[in-house]
Amino acid sequence: MDYFLAVQAFNRIVETGSFVKAAAQLDLHPNAVTKLMQALEAHLRVKLLNRTTRRVALTGEGSVYYERMSRVLDQWLEVESEMAVAHSNPRGTIRVDMGTTIATHLVIPALPEFNRRYPNIQIEIGASDRTADLASESIDCVIRGGDLQDSSLIARRLGSLDFITCATPAYLATHPLLSHPAQLEDDHCVVRYFFPTSGKHNRIEFIRGDEQVSVQGNHVVAVNDSNGYLAAGLAGLGVIHTLRFMVQAHVDSGVLTPVLEDWSARTNTLSVVYMPNRHLSVRVRAFVDWLVEHFAAHPHVLP
CATH class of the missing domain: 3.40.190.10 (Periplasmic binding protein-like II)
Known part of the structure; x- marks a missing residue:
């Protein structure tokens, strides 16, 4: 058993709620993910997942294992990334999601500067007014306005809009x-x-x-x-x-x-949001830091 891959597969199954989605994210056949889970459970001598035709749920032991191993996996991946990729030259693809107007007016026009700074990073932008699901859609980070509804997510403030x-x-x-x-x-x-x-x-x-x-x-x-x-x-x-x-x-x-210029409205707080238990790669961190810097200098963004 590839223990590292088995733990990765387990975490992806928990985060996406699906063996099929986890397999797609790891570029594996679903049967391979099933065999990895069987081998991992046999190795640990406990049942981690209850699987039916409609859903996947953690057992009690599975919840404890996920909570602890997700932190270990994050650290493991961080070390692997730092050893394989120089911080001065991050490379790879990141997936981000944001509102259509945020993308077209505030972010995309400034991307040439990001590209000059990090020429080996490719950015896939989902631009729409819907609220994307970071876990199930394997999105690295999102830009969201307003108060953060999910307290389990991590948010870095970008500023506010009037x-x-x-x-x-x-x-x-x-x-x-x-x-x-x-x-x-x-x-x-x-x-x-x-x-x-x-x-x-x-x-x-x-x-x-x-x-x-x-x-x-x-x-x-x-x-x-x-x-x-x-x-x-x-x-x-x-x-x-x-x-x-x-x-x-x-x-x-x-x-x-x-019109109605003597009336005002509450400003809209803008944040870049990501999951706390997802490995924040060098390239994603570079993009998040660049967003904070870019929005801080933008004339239409308030502190």
Whole structure:
């Protein structure tokens, strides 16, 4: 038995919940992973996994073994990586996931500088508004906005982004003067955003002094993609409330006009997130450190 490979296979099965997915990540046939698990359990003389046709679950002994061996495996892989790859010249592929507009506006335009610094690292970017699963999709890190829902993940703060409310001059010319967010429920239309995974419609929160207003808004169109949301606003289909970096160029050119400027909204915290029990390779660490540096210097990112 290749003990090192068997422990790797066991950890991947636990993290993905699947023998097939673990085999794919290790570039092995599923039967080979099954044999590795059988050999590992025989070696340890305990049952680590309960496997049915629908799910894989840890036994009590398996939970203890996973908790301890995941840390050992991380250290083992770290030493292997450091010995095989010079820190000054990391190489290989990393998989990252982020929102579409974060990718197109903030990250991808700056990647030539990262490539000049680390020419042997290839980056596979998943860009969408859905929330990716780091474990089951074998993603190294993600960029996420807002409060971190899963406390088991590790997050490094990148900064925060502020919001702006705006509409086209043509839209504003055909609607009453907008002075209070409550008017968005009756006298005006908003472009409404709904979340791709849950289908839940987003509410807009406004603050002015001690006054707080939550608005759902009257609408004629709703979208579940941030680029589509901006396109609908530019088409004059309603008022949009969005991250400033997405629309600043349109505001500067007069294509969009800010409204409700005496009202504010809570900024959106941005973080790069990764799993605590996943080996953070030299190349992933290099990318995470570069993201922190890049966002700290970006004019649209607040401290």
